[in-house]
Amino acid sequence: xxxxxxxxxxxxxxxxxxxxxxxxxxxxxxxxxxxxxxxxxxxxxxxxxxxxxxxxxxxxxxxxxxxxxxxxxxxxxxxxxxxxxxxxxxxxxxxxxxxxxxxxxxxx
Amino acid sequence: xxxxxxxxxxxxxxxxxxxxxxxxxxxxxxxxxxxxxxxxxxxxxxxxxxxxxxxxxxxxxxxxxxxxxxxxxxxxxxxxxxxxxxxxxxxxxxxxxxxxxxxxxxxxxxxxxxxxxxxxx
Numbered sequence: 669x670x671x672x673x674x675x676x677x678x679x680x681x682x683x684x685x686x687x688x689x690x691x692x693x694x695x696x697x698x699x700x701x702x703x704x705x706x707x708x709x710x711x712x713x714x715x716x717x718x719x720x721x722x723x724x725x726x727x728x729x730x731x732x733x734x735x736x737x738x739x740x741x742x743x744x745x746x747x748x749x750x751x752x753x754x755x756x757x758x759x760x761x762x763x764x765x766x767x768x769x770x771x772x773x774x775x776x
Numbered sequence: 777x778x779x780x781x782x783x784x785x786x787x788x789x790x791x792x793x794x795x796x797x798x799x800x801x802x803x804x805x806x807x808x809x810x811x812x813x814x815x816x817x818x819x820x821x822x823x824x825x826x827x828x829x830x831x832x833x834x835x836x837x838x839x840x841x842x843x844x845x846x847x848x849x850x851x852x853x854x855x856x857x858x859x860x861x862x863x864x865x866x867x868x869x870x871x872x873x874x875x876x877x878x879x880x881x882x883x884x885x886x887x888x889x890x891x892x893x894x895x896x897x
Contacts, residue, residue, distance in 0.1 A: 701882055715886075718876070764823060
């Protein structure tokens with residue numbers, strides 16, 4: 669089973685700053701099979717990025733995904749107040765999904 | 777507009793059973809694999825099960841295999857999760873999610889609001 673490790677666990681930043689979130693896999697993941705989600709308190713997750721770098725419908729272009737192999741990154745270029753949330757990466761392998769433990773982006 | 781509405785959660789004793797439902801609308805239901813994902817209180821996301829669009833292929837996490845059963849009624853646009861032999865560690869919010877393709881869920885492009893299942897005596 670592929671394990672996804674997200675870092676840091678918590679990121680304390682101010683609005684307008686750049687956020688860089690990391691997702692590392694225990695073995696190589698196809699870029700086509702890597703996604704990122706945002707979850708706010710009391711809400712369901714929302715798909716942000718799929719295929720490692722493609723933004724989902726309606727997602728602002730300040731969100732971007734990159735990476736390949738075992739190292740993937742979600743970047744938020746300039747944090748807006750509504751971006752403070754928990755972010756999860758997810759991969760698909762052999763008909764199973766696995767999620768990373770999440771990174772919380774909090775207001776500094 | 778895609779909508780997914782879960783129901784059927786509640787309080788159940790250890791060893792008991794519960795059936796969750798997810799009513800779907802806004803897309804061609806039979807053309808999408810569907811998935812259940814759960815989230816224990818204060819914890820991260822855990823994949824539970826996926827069912828192909830035709831209902832012919834099922835996949836389960838090891839933690840629920842043999843106890844949970846996923847099914848669908850494409851005539852009613854509804855997904856189900858039958859949960860038996862429930863344990864305290866099954867306590868979670870259960871989300872229904874739409875898969876991005878018919879035969880598998882590579883990623884979940886739409887999610888319901890979730891239904892809370894509490895297993896406690």
